[in-house]
Amino acid sequence: MALDTSWFSEIDDEADSAFSLKIKRKLHEEQSPFQKVEVYETEKFGNLMVIDGFTMLTSRDNFVYHEMMAHPVLFAHPNPKNVVIIGGGDCGTLREILKHSNVEKVIQVDIDEAVTRASEKYFPELCESNDDPRATLLFDDGIKWMQDAADNSVDIVIVDSTDPIGPGEGLFNVPFYQQCRRVLGEQGLLIQQSESPLIHLELLQSIHNAQREAGFATTRSLQFYVMSYPSGWWTGTIAGQGDLTQFRREDAENLNFEALYYNAAVHEASFALPNFLQQALPE
Amino acid sequence: MALDTSWFSEIDDEADSAFSLKIKRKLHEEQSPFQKVEVYETEKFGNLMVIDGFTMLTSRDNFVYHEMMAHPVLFAHPNPKNVVIIGGGDCGTLREILKHSNVEKVIQVDIDEAVTRASEKYFPELCESNDDPRATLLFDDGIKWMQDAADNSVDIVIVDSTDPIGPGEGLFNVPFYQQCRRVLGEQGLLIQQSESPLIHLELLQSIHNAQREAGFATTRSLQFYVMSYPSGWWTGTIAGQGDLTQFRREDAENLNFEALYYNAAVHEASFALPNFLQQALPE
Numbered sequence: 001m002a003l004d005t006s007w008f009s010e011i012d013d014e015a016d017s018a019f020s021l022k023i024k025r026k027l028h029e030e031q032s033p034f035q036k037v038e039v040y041e042t043e044k045f046g047n048l049m050v051i052d053g054f055t056m057l058t059s060r061d062n063f064v065y066h067e068m069m070a071h072p073v074l075f076a077h078p079n080p081k082n083v084v085i086i087g088g089g090d091c092g093t094l095r096e097i098l099k100h101s102n103v104e105k106v107i108q109v110d111i112d113e114a115v116t117r118a119s120e121k122y123f124p125e126l127c128e129s130n131d132d133p134r135a136t137l138l139f140d141d142g143i144k145w146m147q148d149a150a151d152n153s154v155d156i157v158i159v160d161s162t163d164p165i166g167p168g169e170g171l172f173n174v175p176f177y178q179q180c181r182r183v184l185g186e187q188g189l190l191i192q193q194s195e196s197p198l199i200h201l202e203l204l205q206s207i208h209n210a211q212r213e214a215g216f217a218t219t220r221s222l223q224f225y226v227m228s229y230p231s232g233w234w235t236g237t238i239a240g241q242g243d244l245t246q247f248r249r250e251d252a253e254n255l256n257f258e259a260l261y262y263n264a265a266v267h268e269a270s271f272a273l274p275n276f277l278q279q280a281l282p283e
Numbered sequence: 284m285a286l287d288t289s290w291f292s293e294i295d296d297e298a299d300s301a302f303s304l305k306i307k308r309k310l311h312e313e314q315s316p317f318q319k320v321e322v323y324e325t326e327k328f329g330n331l332m333v334i335d336g337f338t339m340l341t342s343r344d345n346f347v348y349h350e351m352m353a354h355p356v357l358f359a360h361p362n363p364k365n366v367v368i369i370g371g372g373d374c375g376t377l378r379e380i381l382k383h384s385n386v387e388k389v390i391q392v393d394i395d396e397a398v399t400r401a402s403e404k405y406f407p408e409l410c411e412s413n414d415d416p417r418a419t420l421l422f423d424d425g426i427k428w429m430q431d432a433a434d435n436s437v438d439i440v441i442v443d444s445t446d447p448i449g450p451g452e453g454l455f456n457v458p459f460y461q462q463c464r465r466v467l468g469e470q471g472l473l474i475q476q477s478e479s480p481l482i483h484l485e486l487l488q489s490i491h492n493a494q495r496e497a498g499f500a501t502t503r504s505l506q507f508y509v510m511s512y513p514s515g516w517w518t519g520t521i522a523g524q525g526d527l528t529q530f531r532r533e534d535a536e537n538l539n540f541e542a543l544y545y546n547a548a549v550h551e552a553s554f555a556l557p558n559f560l561q562q563a564l565p566e
Contacts, residue, residue, distance in 0.1 A: 002285065002286060002287050002288050002290070002292070003285060003286040003290075003292050003294075003301055003303070004285050005285050007285070007286075007301065009285070009286050009301075009303070011286075014327075015327050015328070016304065016305035016325065016326035016327040016328075017302070017303060017304050017305070017327070017328070017510070018286055018290065018292075018301075018302070018303035018304075018305075019300070019301070019302060019303075020286070020292070020300060020301035020302075020303065021299065021300050021301075022299035022300070022301075042299065043299035044297075044298050044299040044300070045298070045299075045300070061481065064557075198344065198508070198510055199510075223508075225481070225506075225508070225514075225515065225516040227300070227481055227482075227514040227515055227516060231508075231510040231515055232508065232510055232514055232515015232516055233508040233510060233515055259558055260557065260558055260559045261557040261558060261559065262557070262558070263555075263557070263558055263561075265555035265556075266555050266556075266557055268552070268555065269551070269552030269553075269554075269555030270552075271552075272546075272548035272549045272551065272552030273548075273549075274347075274543065274544040274545070274546070274549055275542055275543055275544060275545070275546055276543045276544065278546075
């Protein structure tokens with residue numbers, strides 16, 4: 001059966017698969033200096049943001065991604081105070097981080113202000129904490145920001161980027177991870193969205209390898225369900241120096257904020273890798 | 284972007300979403316007395332079986348479904364000897380069950396022989412154990428088979444059915460579950476494929492409710508990744524009398540067979556429900 005133009009379809013060339021949502025209308029289209037930003041109203045998934053043809057988020061299923069990019073790494077750190085997001089212009093990850101009362105400062109560095117402006121308009125629920133006095137929104141080059149940052153000045157780096165093509169490309173390699181390693185110091189933790197274990201396994205492996213080459217002693221991937229991303233099976237990869245599966249369990253078991261997806265059991269479960277992934281990824 | 288007829292697309296009407304695979308050619312098309320069975324050769328996912336327009340399996344990603352429909356429930360039982368599969372005509376679940384050396388007898392009851400014949404031809408790897416002397420393949424009505432079976436004669440029932448429309452419809456209701464309960468006795472366990480928690484939540488709830496109404500004291504859903512099913516986020520729901528999260532951990536940790544997905548940590552992790560699901564499903 002063919003899908004006509006009443007559908008938005010994202011084709012994954014590596015898998016020759018596609019995911020589609022039926023749309024009511026296009027709400028927004030803009031060619032920023034960096035990329036093409038589109039927003040659609042879908043039939044059943046609320047609004048849909050698309051960058052350069054790739055699904056970024058929908059109103060209905062973004063909670064899984066944003067919670068899992070924020071909470072596991074924050075609970076894995078003993079006391080995260082200073083957090084930096086590279087990318088994340090839709091502000092959904094920022095909102096989750098600001099739910100943590102021990103966080104004192106979050107800097108979001110996204111190169112493209114157009115993404116944030118579109119999110120404010122079409123995903124206002126994700127931007128509800130943008131005025132939090134602990135938050136700073138910069139529209140700048142995340143690679144350069146990291147180069148300029150002081151040694152050992154950040155507790156958590158969250159790389160909430162687009163795929164490794166276009167503006168996101170420089171965020172998946174050793175020089176960038178080396179800068180993160182320097183800025184994070186010994187205690188700090190990095191998490192990077194790291195694509196699908198089923199259909200982008202080589203990329204996932206290369207992320208682990210690059211993080212280790214950059215000086216992170218340990219790396220671990222966690223898995224979660226993102227319907228609107230290719231295969232629906234997504235990962236984040238955490239890099240640090242110690243046992244990355246340890247976390248402040250008691251705090252996670254007694255969440256003092258609302259979460260739709262995250263809890264302590266889900267945190268632990270997300271690290272349980274199927275056999276083929278255990279074999280493909282470093283210990 | 285429109286998808287032309289070089290793609291097979293399955294539309295999920297409840298979500299107004301679609302999943303598509305690019306196809307090379309149609310290998311098989313047959314209207315059986317019960318349903319339309321098609322097989323395509325895809326570009327990157329091997330062969331694809333479609334029944335009445337719904338994706339049943341692909342060569343590349345069926346391992347997750349078949350392993351998770353078989354191994355958790357088998358390891359949750361202290362000593363499963365007699366297993367019945369209702370549906371499962373592609374024989375992938377049967378193959379996984381037969382990997383368990385304590386299993387003495389498996390009866391597969393699928394109403395439609397055409398599915399098994401197509402699987403033998405286009406998914407021979409799933410049928411490699413069909414000649415195992417412990418296996419019996421019946422082509423018959425699973426509802427009637429269960430009505431005729433003796434009390435307390437089976438250890439495990441696996442309902443590996445199509446969606447609850449067409450031939451699969453009668454497998455999702457209280458009278459069928461009551462027969463399963465009778466045939467399983469006090470120790471027995473049932474697992475039913477139970478659709479997507481994100482987009483078929485009401486159906487998932489109704490499965491729990493029907494199983495409990497039929498006399499199962501406890502029900503638990505487990506989650507796993509099936510790229511080619513709607514949303515990629517799938518569940519099986521186990522019904523029994525005791526704590527369904529307990530399992531023969533030592534046996535699962537020392538698997539004496541090959542598995543690509545299943546291991547003891549994955550088993551445990553599959554029961555970790557996100558908050559919204561915990562709230563939606565009975566304790």
